[in-house]
Amino acid sequence: MLEPFDGWGNSIPLDPAVWQERLFPLIRGIKNAESDGGRTLAETASELRIAADLFEEFPDGGPEAIRRIPRAAEAARTPQVLREIAEHLEDWKHDRLTWLTTPLSTEELRLRFPRLEQILPIFWGQDGVAISDDMQDATTEDGIRMFIEETHPYCPWELPSVVAECYQAVALFHTEEQTDRFFSGEAMTGGSGTEDFLDFFPLFARRCIEHLKEAHHPLWEPKDRWYRREAD
Template sequence: MEKRQRSYEYFRLSSARKLMAPFHDRLPVEVDRWEPALAPMIRGMRYSADGGGANLYEVSAELRTAADLFASALSEGTPVPKNMPTADPVERTPHVLREIAAHVEEWNSLPRGEAAMTTRELALRFPRLIPKLSIYFGQDGSAISDEMSGSTIEEGIAMWIDQIHPRCPWELPGTAAECYEALALFQNEDALDRFFAQEHGGGSGAVDFEELLPLLAQSCIDHMKAHHPPVWEKR
């Protein structure tokens, strides 16, 4: 029960932690420091909400919850929430979190300039693809391991799909979509390599990303056609 409670306490702030990631351990107290730093992440989370991620009102609610937890911990002398940045002095943390929560909640209606995109913001678009390119095709990836030496890139993709099956309807369509989004967004091999390999530890095996991503997407589509016809309950 204690372990379950710890998990609950941690994951109920997951979106707030994601937003706060640019600050690592130290939370700026000045608005003119935290506002521009958070602008790309807020924009990225707003984009993700259209695909089913937490909306900005939910993120704001988590920030307010975090502020309440900090305030309670500070008044009672108990540990503050883990993996959340704190202000200096730490007593300012609840106030700053509530300021940020209000800003996030009002973000859609605020006048704003176009902040430059960041790698953290862009990573929000690829929750499936980034881990796969690292685990399967990055350094020591299972699709390019010694056991797979001599295998083609198609065989590496097939190995991954075999491991996913039969959960494919909840994994492959989204992966295919992220492949095409990456191609539309990054547009050339240099940009793809910089983002997926240099910044996020992914790889493309023995081929370029420009070759791997269309192949990965098409393999997902072909497998779905062969094994998972579109079936759902009629209204």
């Protein structure tokens, strides 16, 4: 939630109007993800209140986890500002015009790709295993095969979400330049092997689906026999 204020030299503004505007896309993203089973704004608010309590308990820094949380522009007011943000989340309301006219942000879009954010840097990132020294001649297909082999036998719990994120990427990013800048730069340090991202994502999804059909079929069986109605 506080990612927009993270990093060297950054801090949470004291003016609520400023941080509310900056956080709007991220709050919208969390609200949108609630319908997909993601964490809720209320849960996020609870975490911020816990963080505020910890800042009061350890004003000089305390545990490493606390030191990684962004502070307010006036450090002493951090607990107060965190509670203000928590209250804002709990009471959050938006108007249709603001929702529709506020551009999607990098932080908001990244919420949609929790699995790819882990997979792409590890397997196809700058130092990923799929392009390591012992795989210099490996193709993108080889990297996908390696990922599926390492995921097996947990594929029914992992691969469907990967497939969904691949097609969501294709739906959201319409040019190779956009896609590459997001997944290889602004949002994460991922890669797509020897393929362009717009070719890589459909390929990745297809191979995951093919593996599920070949190695894990059937994934579900109905409890009761279902009789198809005969056509009149």
